[in-house]
Structure formats: C-alpha cells, structure tokens
Amino acid sequence: MKIIPQSPTYDQPLIEVVNVSKRFRLQREYQRSFQDLFIRLWKRQRSEVEYFWPLRDISLQIYPGDSIGILGQNGSGKSTLLKVITGVLPPTSGYVCTNGRIASLLELGAGFHPDLTGRENVFLNGSIYGMDRATIRRKLDQIIEFAELGDFIDTPVKHYSSGMYVRLGFSVAIHTSPDVLIIDEVLTVGDQIFQQKCLQRIYEMKAAGVAIVLVSHNLEDIRRLCDRAIWLQNGLVRADGPANDIVDDYLAYTNELYYARRRAEQAATTTKTQEDPTPSEQRRWGTHQAEIIRVELCNEQGKAVDQFQQGATLCVRIYYKCHERILRPTFGLAIYRQDGTHVNGPNSVDEGYHIEAIEDYGMMEYRIDSLPLNPGRYELTVAIYNRNSTIAIDHHHRMYPFEVLQPRGRAEEGVVHIPATWRHVSSIEPALTTEIL
Ligand SMILES: Nc1ncnc2c1ncn2[C@@H]1O[C@H](COP(=O)(O)OP(=O)(O)OP(=O)(O)O)[C@@H](O)[C@H]1O
Incomplete structure (x- = not known):
C-alpha cells in the first residue's frame, strides 16, 4: 500500500x-x-x-x-x-x-492490551492512531466521558464487558480528528x-x-x-x-431473490401435499370441514400480484370448498411483518359481517382501499373459524408473502404510515403557552 x-x-x-x-x-x-x-x-x-x-x-x-x-x-x-x-x-x-x-471503526479495541487499564490503553491506542502524548492528554477527559466508563477507566480492560471494550475503542477512534x-x-x-x-x-x-x-x-x-x-x-x-x-x-434485487425462493418452497410444499395427504403441520391446521383452496392478493384492477405500493388497494380473496354445511363461520386474517411483528388481525364477526352458513364453493373478500403499511416484506395469514373463533376449520399461518414498495424519496420507520398533516406556527404569544422545560 x-x-x-x-x-x-x-x-x-x-x-x-x-x-x-x-x-x-x-x-x-x-x-x-x-x-x-x-x-x-x-x-x-x-x-x-x-x-x-x-x-x-x-x-x-x-x-x-x-x-x-x-x-x-x-x-x-x-x-x-x-x-x-x-x-x-x-x-x-x-x-x-x-x-x-483515517479512523477505522472496524475492530474496535483490537489494539488494546488486556493487562493495561482503560486509561493506559487510551494512550496506547491513541499513539497507534498517530496522536502524540500531549494531544492524548488534552483529549483524555473527553474520551473517558464519551465512553461512559466512570471509575472503570482505571481497571485493566481484561475485566471489561465486550460493550465497555467497544465503547472505549469507539471513543478513542472518534477523538483522533x-x-x-x-x-x-x-x-x-x-x-x-x-x-x-x-x-x-x-x-x-x-x-x-x-x-x-x-x-x-x-x-x-x-x-x-x-x-x-x-x-x-x-x-x-x-x-x-x-x-x-x-x-x-x-x-428490488433482494426481494426478487426472496420471492423466487418462497415460490420454490411453496411449489415444493404443494407437491408434498399432493403426495402426502397430511397438510404442512406447522403452517396449516384445522378440522378441514371446509378448506381454503386458493388465496389471491389482488391490486386495484383485480390482478393477482405480490407487490403493492403504499397507499394502493390490496384486496385479499379467500376461495374455499366446504365438505359439509358450516353454520355461522368466522373469516379472519392477519398481517405479519417478516421479522414477526404482528400488524393486525381482523375477523368478519368482530367487524359485524355475519354469514348465516357456507356450503360447496365460495369466496370471501377483504379489501383495503389505501394500504397504510410502510415498505417491507409481509406475510398474510388467512383462516376460517367457527362462530366464536374457538375452533380452527382451516388456518393458513403466514403462508402468503407480499411486499410493500417504497415510495421514491420517502423512508419512514415503523410499521404503518398514518396519514396526517403538519402545521407550523412561527410566532405565538408567550401568554398562550407555559414553559415546562
Ligand atoms: N482470511 C480469509 N481467508 C479466506 N477467505 C476469506 C478470508 N476473509 C474473508 N474470506 C472470504 O471472502 C469473502 C468475502 O468476505 P467479506 O467478509 O469481505 O464479505 P462481506 O461482504 O463483508 O460479508 P458479510 O456481509 O457477511 O459481512 C467471503 O466468502 C469470505 O468467506
């Protein structure tokens, strides 16, 4: 070099x-x-x-x-x-x-000597970064204060937790100008x-x-x-x-890879289900008096897709086949973020949509007019339960992946985007407010 x-x-x-x-x-x-x-x-x-x-x-x-x-x-x-x-x-x-x-935060504290105290290691590490003793002495208090090590600064670093070690390493690195x-x-x-x-x-x-x-x-x-x-x-x-x-x-590239893998997994599960009448135990359960035979996630035009823009329409269609007449069923669904965060879990009965009975073939639709989810990958659960939601008839747990796309130029954290407006008032009468800080 x-x-x-x-x-x-x-x-x-x-x-x-x-x-x-x-x-x-x-x-x-x-x-x-x-x-x-x-x-x-x-x-x-x-x-x-x-x-x-x-x-x-x-x-x-x-x-x-x-x-x-x-x-x-x-x-x-x-x-x-x-x-x-x-x-x-x-x-x-x-x-x-x-x-x-160059200050490198790659292997923080890698140059520390375990038998030396934190303070001594500041001098050792600082000199590795090219600082002279006078400069290190001048910055010592700031380094110690940023690392928040208190009295531990005079303890040999071999007794530090890994977090303390890294804090000191970070603090030295950023104080090297x-x-x-x-x-x-x-x-x-x-x-x-x-x-x-x-x-x-x-x-x-x-x-x-x-x-x-x-x-x-x-x-x-x-x-x-x-x-x-x-x-x-x-x-x-x-x-x-x-x-x-x-x-x-x-x-976009990693999502495409992810969905290709999910599709391959699902194809393998479907083949397995055809060979083996036992359904996938972990993802699907229920009495199977009725079966969910197809689930579609559709866009505004009614086309089945797996990517949606935030704010767009998402319509879930749950197609079922009944092996017997089922009185007063409950249809439910749940959305999970891919990291497992449970976003929502509505069901038809709680929302006042009562069906007297289902039999033969049919379809239930759940429509979100303006999808409030923030960009990311999600998985959908759909299910049919009995009237009180106590017995699963057919539950498909997180079996349907979809993705919410990032609107260009906006990157909000958290699960949902809540439509709201901002308003700034540039000057207000002191009498209208009370300082609390
Ligand atoms: N010392 C080494 N000897 C042999 N192969 C190595 C060595 N160090 C890294 N590799 C290999 O080089 C490749 C690149 O490794 P590198 O750590 O740079 O990847 P990365 O993009 O930082 O990965 P990650 O996101 O997992 O941290 C990897 O396949 C790794 O196994």
Whole structure:
C-alpha cells in the first residue's frame, strides 16, 4: 500500500483505490482417514490449493465530505474492501493511496492490551492512531466521558464487558480528528442509548466535513448517512450512484431473490401435499370441514400480484370448498411483518359481517382501499373459524408473502404510515403557552 503523507485538499482524494483485487487461498483437506493420508503420502500427493477472489478490479475515490455506503449480500467482499482500504490486508494487485487521517471503526479495541487499564490503553491506542502524548492528554477527559466508563477507566480492560471494550475503542477512534471515518456495522454495537449517541456523533462529524465510509446491512442507515452507495456483488462493483437509488435497486434485487425462493418452497410444499395427504403441520391446521383452496392478493384492477405500493388497494380473496354445511363461520386474517411483528388481525364477526352458513364453493373478500403499511416484506395469514373463533376449520399461518414498495424519496420507520398533516406556527404569544422545560 502506498501512503502519501500530505494534508488533504478538496480537489485531492483522501483515499484512492486503484484496480484493487484481493485473492485468498482456500486450502481444502480431502484426506478423511489415516488410510487416505497414507495413500496421499505414498503417492506424494499434496493437499489441493484453490484460490478465491473476494475483490476484483475495484477502483474508487473518496474526497473530503463524501459519505459512501457499501452494501451487498453476505460474502460479497465489503469487509475485505474496508480492510484493504485501512491497510489491515494488502491487496494482491492494484494499490491504495491514502491522504489524511483515517479512523477505522472496524475492530474496535483490537489494539488494546488486556493487562493495561482503560486509561493506559487510551494512550496506547491513541499513539497507534498517530496522536502524540500531549494531544492524548488534552483529549483524555473527553474520551473517558464519551465512553461512559466512570471509575472503570482505571481497571485493566481484561475485566471489561465486550460493550465497555467497544465503547472505549469507539471513543478513542472518534477523538483522533480524522479526515475519514471507516465504519463496519458499528452502529449495532453497545446498548440502544449508546448506539444513538454514536450515530449522533457520526452525523456531527459528517456535518463537519469528515468523509464517511459505511458498510451496513441496515439499508436505512445507508440512506440516512450516505449520499452515495456502492453495491458489491461477488467482489465486483455492480452499481455505484446516489444512495437512495442504489438502495432501491438493491432492495428490488433482494426481494426478487426472496420471492423466487418462497415460490420454490411453496411449489415444493404443494407437491408434498399432493403426495402426502397430511397438510404442512406447522403452517396449516384445522378440522378441514371446509378448506381454503386458493388465496389471491389482488391490486386495484383485480390482478393477482405480490407487490403493492403504499397507499394502493390490496384486496385479499379467500376461495374455499366446504365438505359439509358450516353454520355461522368466522373469516379472519392477519398481517405479519417478516421479522414477526404482528400488524393486525381482523375477523368478519368482530367487524359485524355475519354469514348465516357456507356450503360447496365460495369466496370471501377483504379489501383495503389505501394500504397504510410502510415498505417491507409481509406475510398474510388467512383462516376460517367457527362462530366464536374457538375452533380452527382451516388456518393458513403466514403462508402468503407480499411486499410493500417504497415510495421514491420517502423512508419512514415503523410499521404503518398514518396519514396526517403538519402545521407550523412561527410566532405565538408567550401568554398562550407555559414553559415546562
Ligand atoms: N482470511 C480469509 N481467508 C479466506 N477467505 C476469506 C478470508 N476473509 C474473508 N474470506 C472470504 O471472502 C469473502 C468475502 O468476505 P467479506 O467478509 O469481505 O464479505 P462481506 O461482504 O463483508 O460479508 P458479510 O456481509 O457477511 O459481512 C467471503 O466468502 C469470505 O468467506
């Protein structure tokens, strides 16, 4: 790696990655038994070596004030790229020029000595970052205060919890007055309150012109913190552009993969059900006096789809076949977010829709005129129960996936978007209010 020791200027990149490739050696041991080993030695066979390229011909430039998110699936090469940028790993070919001070939040506290106290490690770690003793001494109180270690600062770090360790590592890194902050999923570190504090500090540093390079699976963090995003796939740059656009494209791609897998699973379940009359035990249960034979999620035009825009119509059609006449049934459904959050669970009877009886074939429709769900993946449960909802006749648990799409340019957190309006009043009479803070 080439390091050019100059102070950064705005027309000069802080980091320049030029045609970088990285090769790892994969060593496979095929001998499984003493006999195999003996045969290999006798035949003078060497264990087979394979090479593998987690990064291929990557070039990028990072300028002062840039904020770049790096995203991609597991194993796509994100962490390897950060390690090459920070000099933890040498590139196999190509080179990296760095120009300015880099604070790496990759392996926080990795340079700590376990027998030294937190305070002593601040000096040790600070000097690894290139700070002189006088500067460290000047910043010591701020570092200790940010890490919130209290009296533990004079305890050897081997007695720290992993959270305390990381807090101190984070605090030292951000107090090094860096030009570039390199972050690998660090926002998942520590407790919720500390995470918020770290995020706030990262925002402040960004606002002060510190360049940010963030690897994260949390795409909302990338949207919020980064102006530009780079999508890595199999060690190659698949896309590079405005963060919102790249996150949208990446989400569309991963959703397509997800639905393809779900469709394959469902096809396998259907085949299994045909071969084996026992229904899928975990996802479906009930007396089966009536059976749900088809479920459609339809759009405004009545077309069965599995993607819906927020605010659009979603109409669920539950087709059933009765093996006997069923008096006063209850139709129910429930929406779950993919992480298991239960969003709602209405049923026909509670909502005052009474059916005297069902028999033969029929269809029940549940219509949402304006879908309030925030973008994400969801799963739908549908069911037929008896009158009091105490006996399941046919319950299909979270069997129907669908996706709510992100309206361009809006990224709200939480499960639902509640339509509402904002109103600002620029000046009010002091007499109309009472200060409570
Ligand atoms: N030291 C190593 N030796 C061999 N292979 C490695 C080594 N380090 C990483 N790899 C492999 O290189 C590939 C890229 O790994 P990397 O950690 O960069 O991916 P990533 O995109 O950060 O993944 P994740 O999202 O899971 O963190 C993976 O297949 C990984 O198994």
